[in-house]
Amino acid sequence: MSEPPLIEVEDLNVSFPGRGGLTRAVRGASFSLGRERLGIVGESGSGKSTTGWALLGLVPRPGIVTARRMSLSGTDLLSLGESDWQSLRGRRMSMVMQDPKYSLNPVLRVGRQIQETYRLHHRSSAAEARRHALAMLEAVRIRDADQVFHLYPHQLSGGMGQRVMIAMMLIAEPDLLIADEPTSALDVTVQNQVLRILDDLVTVRGMGLIFISHNLTIVSSFCDRVLVMYGGRIVEECKADELDRAKHPYTRALIRAAPSLASYQPELSVVVRDPEWLA
Amino acid sequence: MIEVSNLAVTFRNGGRPVHAVRGVSFSVAEGETFGIVGESGSGKSTVLKAVAGLCATAGPSLTINGAAMGAKRSKAERRLMQFVFQDPYGSLHPRQTVDDMLREPLLIHGVTGVDAKVAEALADVGLEPQHRFRFPHQLSGGQRQRMAIARALILRPRILLLDEPTSALDVSIQAEILNLLSRLRRGYQLTSILVSHDLAVVAHLCSRIAIMQQGLLVEMLDVESLRRGQAKEAYTLELIAASRGYARAGQVTGSLLPAGKGSDMAGLARAVAVESRPGPSQGSGRD
Numbered sequence: 163m164s165e166p167p168l169i170e171v172e173d174l175n176v177s178f179p180g181r182g183g184l185t186r187a188v189r190g191a192s193f194s195l196g197r198e199r200l201g202i203v204g205e206s207g208s209g210k211s212t213t214g215w216a217l218l219g220l221v222p223r224p225g226i227v228t229a230r231r232m233s234l235s236g237t238d239l240l241s242l243g244e245s246d247w248q249s250l251r252g253r254r255m256s257m258v259m260q261d262p263k264y265s266l267n268p269v270l271r272v273g274r275q276i277q278e279t280y281r282l283h284h285r286s287s288a289a290e291a292r293r294h295a296l297a298m299l300e301a302v303r304i305r306d307a308d309q310v311f312h313l314y315p316h317q318l319s320g321g322m323g324q325r326v327m328i329a330m331m332l333i334a335e336p337d338l339l340i341a342d343e344p345t346s347a348l349d350v351t352v353q354n355q356v357l358r359i360l361d362d363l364v365t366v367r368g369m370g371l372i373f374i375s376h377n378l379t380i381v382s383s384f385c386d387r388v389l390v391m392y393g394g395r396i397v398e399e400c401k402a403d404e405l406d407r408a409k410h411p412y413t414r415a416l417i418r419a420a421p422s423l424a425s426y427q428p429e430l431s432v433v434v435r436d437p438e439w440l441a
Numbered sequence: 442m443i444e445v446s447n448l449a450v451t452f453r454n455g456g457r458p459v460h461a462v463r464g465v466s467f468s469v470a471e472g473e474t475f476g477i478v479g480e481s482g483s484g485k486s487t488v489l490k491a492v493a494g495l496c497a498t499a500g501p502s503l504t505i506n507g508a509a510m511g512a513k514r515s516k517a518e519r520r521l522m523q524f525v526f527q528d529p530y531g532s533l534h535p536r537q538t539v540d541d542m543l544r545e546p547l548l549i550h551g552v553t554g555v556d557a558k559v560a561e562a563l564a565d566v567g568l569e570p571q572h573r574f575r576f577p578h579q580l581s582g583g584q585r586q587r588m589a590i591a592r593a594l595i596l597r598p599r600i601l602l603l604d605e606p607t608s609a610l611d612v613s614i615q616a617e618i619l620n621l622l623s624r625l626r627r628g629y630q631l632t633s634i635l636v637s638h639d640l641a642v643v644a645h646l647c648s649r650i651a652i653m654q655q656g657l658l659v660e661m662l663d664v665e666s667l668r669r670g671q672a673k674e675a676y677t678l679e680l681i682a683a684s685r686g687y688a689r690a691g692q693v694t695g696s697l698l699p700a701g702k703g704s705d706m707a708g709l710a711r712a713v714a715v716e717s718r719p720g721p722s723q724g725s726g727r728d
Contacts, residue, residue, distance in 0.1 A: 205611040206582075320481070349480035349638065350683035357687045376611060383686030419616035421645035423668060423684060430620055430645070433613035 168338055168370040169195040169217065172231035176212050176394075179224055187212040187225075189394040195338070197368045199361070201385030201402060203375060203416075209394040210374045214340045217372070218257055219247040235337065253283050255338035256331040261347050262323030266315040272326045273299075273311030276333055283334040298329040302359050321352035328359060338370045339363070345380065357384055378405065378417060390416075393440045412439055442632045443469040443492065443600065444504040450487050450496060461487045463656040469632055476647030477636045478680065484656040485636045489602050492634065493524050505600070520550055522600035523593035528609055529585035533577040539563070539588055540573045546596050562591040565628075566621060583614035587621065594629065601626075601633040607642060619645055640684040644668060652677045 176188040188209040193200070202210045215221045217232070219242065232239045234254060242250070259265045267275055276295040280286065286294075292311075299307035302325040315323060324344060331339060341360060345353040361384070364371050375381050381388055382405040390398040390413045398410040408414055415433040450462040462484040469475040479485040490496045492503060494514045503510045510518065526532040534542060543559045552558065563573060566587040577585055586606060593601060606622070607615040623646060626633060637643050643650055644664050652660045652674070660674040670681050682688070 205613060351480065351679055354683050354687055361687075378612070379684075379686045383688070416612055419613045421616075421619065421641040423641045423644050423681070426645070426664075426668070428623070430616035432616050432620065 166233070166236040167194040167196050168235055169193075169372075170231060170233045171217070172229060174213065174216060174229040174232060175227070176209070176216050176221055177226050179226070187394055188216065191391075191394075191396050193389055193396065193399065195370050195372065197364070197370050198387065199364055199371045199373055199385040199402075201373045201375065201381035201388040202391060203378060203381050203388060204391035205376060205416075207393075208391040210391050211342050212394075213391070214257060214342050214372060214374055217338075217340060218251055218255060220257075252279065252331075252334045252336065254336055255340065256334065256336040257340040257342060258324075258327050258331050258344045260343040262318070262320065262327045263315065265327055266323065266330075268315050271312055271314055272318070276326070276330045279330050280333045294333060295329075298333045299326070302326075302329045302332075303355065304329075321348050321356065324348060324352075324356055325359070328356070332363065335367075336369070338372070340372045340374070342374045343376070344373075346375070346377070353380070378420060382406070395440065397439060410439075411436065442471040442473075442506060443475075443634070445488070445492065446502050446504075448488065448491055448502040449499040450484070450491055451499060460656050462491065465651075465653070465656075465658045467651055467658065467661065469634060471632055472630055473649070474626060474631075474633045474635060474647045476643035476650040477634065477653055478638065478640060478643050478650055479653035480638060482655070483653040485653045486604055488653070489524075489604050489634060489636050493522060493602050494519070495524075516550060520596050521598055522602060523596060523598040524602045525586075525589050525593050525604065525606050527605035529582060529589050530577060532589055533585060535577055538574050538576055539568070539580075542588070542592055543595055546592065550596060552596070558595060562595040565594065565625065566591040567617075581614075582610050583617060586610060586614075586618055590618075590621065590625070594625065597629070599632060601631045603633060603635045605637050606635070608637065608639065615642070622646060640667070640680060652680065 171194065172192045174188055174191040175186065177184045177186045191209075191213055202213065204210045212221065216227050217239075219239065221227050229240060234250065266272065273292070273295055276298060277288070277291040280291045280294050296307050296311060299310060304310050304322065304325055310318070310322065310326070318326060324347070328344070339360070344360070345356050348356060357380070360371060360373070363369050373381065373385055382402050385402040388400055388402045388405055389396050390408070390410065392412050398408055398413045400408055405413070406417065408417065412433070415431065418431040419433055421430060445468065446466045448462055448465045449460070452459045452461055465484075465488055467475065477485045477488060487496065491498050494510065497512060501509055501511065505521065540559060543562055544555055547555045547558060559573070560570065563570065568584060568587050568591065572580065572584065577588070580588060603622070607618050610618060619642065625631065635643060635646055644667055648664055650662050650664060650667055651658050652662070654676050660672060660677045662672060662677070666672065667681070670678070672678050672681060
């Protein structure tokens, strides 16, 4: 007997009504996720973040989400009311945003914010929450957790801030983490440390991870499987280490457009967009 | 063309001195594109600002074309070099049209034939005539950066200073801007300094590359050695390895064993620590 996949999405559509008619941000996306690292790549405006929001029920108004099927470990997500979503978010699934500067409360010490998340999901005393928060900070490799606990977000470096965010998202022990460009604001060496933390959480805890990024190098080296999005559609799905053998012309053009450290091409090839891709 | 010797820049932060750049020396030959790579806080942008005369330096340390540059620059000296910034939206005036912004430098420097020059500058960077009377918010990110490049080049500078010109752009747009920059560089015979955190971008445009860390110039490389990964300094090697992507099995720095008190989170941390040591089950080390 096999357990149902963590996430099953079939024919997901997200659209935003506006003056110029309906803007279709996600068009007919279908995918499933097990306990693995799934990468979503695409350019800005391709609908990759919107897909993440839709999974968390966070598509802002007046966005319209429709799907034939959207479920988390067998639980239907489409019929949920707002309070049902509240009980899933944080506890079952969580999201790490791009920039820690904007996702942390600037006037609260980080320790207090992490503690608050813990107490929201577990009945516990303040002391116990504090102990868990400290342990979590250590788990995301913050060396002097005791000190960081008492800092305000502006006192943290970018990499440190992102770790605090991850700690906060993971303290409720979700089954699914959606990381939306978690490393784009970070330096390359720090980037790899954050990736390692995420990697370990997937392998050790068996968490499912959706990793949204525009960086092909990172996605192909970090994830197990990759979805390539273009104009709201999933144009290609492949194994991450086979990304260089991608078939869709858009994916291939994207790969060729990136300058490479290994070899020099005098003229970078430019992505020529084919309206057929959206047909 | 550009000679920087022992450049030092110190800021004051609440009375405490912050040494942003500590004794950096390099020279850029005529027509060369020189790259500076480093992480945030390494002082790479500050070097560029100091060259442009946008921040005070400790003592004279810059000569351009044999002439020493003082703290205060003359109009002619300012015209000699132009700057392209990272964020194309932040560096354009939101209430001015493309035309206004391209006109202004010409007026300041008393150049004649403004109309023709603006039209030519737009064509040069691949913008259409209909973009001329648009506001920045009506342009896409790539178009904005083209606009910023047009503004920098309209005075026909000899030197172009580029501060992360493509890091706010998508890969496909980045390719267009990089192609544009290499074409213009040939056409205008520009000498330029490119600052970036992206090794691949720097290797694409530059012939020599300086690596900076904490205000110091750690290492100077030519592009061939960079591509082959032949660096001497450990920090440079680390940067090169990191920019090749994520290596599944790697070394963990520092101890992350918490003072476990039986909590499940401490257990997780312990498991993480064990798991992330390079083991036989994992792939090869860093590539």
